[in-house]
Amino acid sequence: MKEILLIFIPALTLVPTAVAAALAMRKISSTALDGMTRQPEIAAQLFTSMLVSLALVEALVIYSLVVALMLAAKV
């Protein structure tokens, strides 16, 4: 039983972060697309800003992935 629980620990570190990041990315993308359709003339600038914002959110998931991989290696 303990072994099975230990296997799930890395997954449990990753899942909440991934869910939270998905929600944040949804907000970023929808707001950016909203802005792009309202003002197509600044679409290129909004796109680059959106990419940077998405990358910053995505970094958190990757930190979590690294921690999960380290935990998996220890388990």
Place this chain on the structure above:
Amino acid sequence: MSATVVRYLPYIVVVNFLLVATLLVVLGRLATARPLKELPDGRQNAAEAVLDWFVAQARSIHPESVTLIAPFLATLFLLILFSNLLAILPVPILNIPPTSYYSGPLALAVIAVVGVIVICAKMRGGRAAVKHIFWPNPLQLVAEASHTLSLSLRLYGNIAGELLVASLATQAAPYGIPLIIYTLGLIPASVQPIVFTLLTVNFLATAVPAQGQPRGHPGGPIARAP
């Protein structure tokens, strides 16, 4: 990957990086082999189309230092892009992207962060560069280290993750499905160089404020978030 490949992976990464660098040098030489014309055509047109975006980014940071900033950004971008695209080559050893092994992205991130400081020193002098590292307090040094970590981990996580998913899919269903995964892998492979370059632009914009603007507010398309 077989045990032999895993054993020699660090060397494979270096060799693949060198191959990509050689390819880029050859492409650069080919693009500028003929005398440059005022009205570009053919190769010169293609090369200028690629460089245009970097020149625009460099101009948004510091319009007078485009020749210093744009080549730095373009080199980082093209090296990462071509390294990522190695994954789609149908050649066994050659198709290991150097960015999928942590040393590769870490080296690129160190080059980006140190390059930002060197460009800052060239444009504003050594004292300004030291001030950039230690101002407003020495903890800024930790921020520089965290920039290195975040840049490298982001690139590594995306490319290595994509490769891991592709190899798992290949084990589970050898025909058809890996093709879809590899095709989807082209998205992070082409988006990550843009992200890496844009974040470097962001770091540069905070290190080298545009003339007449206060530090930390570079203006242009990618203003740092408050």
